[in-house]
Amino acid sequence: MKELIFATNNKHKLEEVRNLLLGKAHIVSLAEAGLEGEIPETADTLQGNALQKAQWVWERSGKDCFADDTGLEVDALGGAPGVYSARYAGEHCSFDDNIDKLLAALEGNTNRKAAFRTVICLIEEGKPKYFEGKVEGCILTERYGKGGFGYDPVFMPNRFAVSFAEMPLDVKNQISHRGLAVKKLVEYLTQR
Numbered sequence: 001m002k003e004l005i006f007a008t009n010n011k012h013k014l015e016e017v018r019n020l021l022l023g024k025a026h027i028v029s030l031a032e033a034g035l036e037g038e039i040p041e042t043a044d045t046l047q048g049n050a051l052q053k054a055q056w057v058w059e060r061s062g063k064d065c066f067a068d069d070t071g072l073e074v075d076a077l078g079g080a081p082g083v084y085s086a087r088y089a090g091e092h093c094s095f096d097d098n099i100d101k102l103l104a105a106l107e108g109n110t111n112r113k114a115a116f117r118t119v120i121c122l123i124e125e126g127k128p129k130y131f132e133g134k135v136e137g138c139i140l141t142e143r144y145g146k147g148g149f150g151y152d153p154v155f156m157p158n159r160f161a162v163s164f165a166e167m168p169l170d171v172k173n174q175i176s177h178r179g180l181a182v183k184k185l186v187e188y189l190t191q192r
Contacts, residue, residue, distance in 0.1 A: 049067075076111040147165045
């Protein structure tokens, strides 16, 4: 089974991706790979950040790896927070800080359309390859559910009547932006 280092320190993301790649690839965390330090994330696009993070791992390990970057794109906010989703409320903000800022920015706005987009950059033998997933939905007016992470309590995907935070992980993984991007990664890995 192929071994890949996943360039993330986010334990929620690691759990989601391990669940999605179970039986397809052995996912090694940064800690398990002995990689420490702050991973740069200074590009102005999701693709740029995913590449930057994957290259950081590749340069330090020389091993096949992948990284993702995800953004929440809200129509009424001109696509914001987008690439800045993780630090929307400031550099050392919490998930709740980001949600509070988002809900305040949308207060009184009837256009709640939004989309989550994930770009994965896989580096094999030094060469990058990209996979993208996107799910459309809307921003709720308050938090619902205790599962998931990030904006999950306020994001309801189209054709569903619950937020991501109210869904079981296996259901979320089937339809989520990250799930769709990882499915494309899996298809690529299993076609070889």
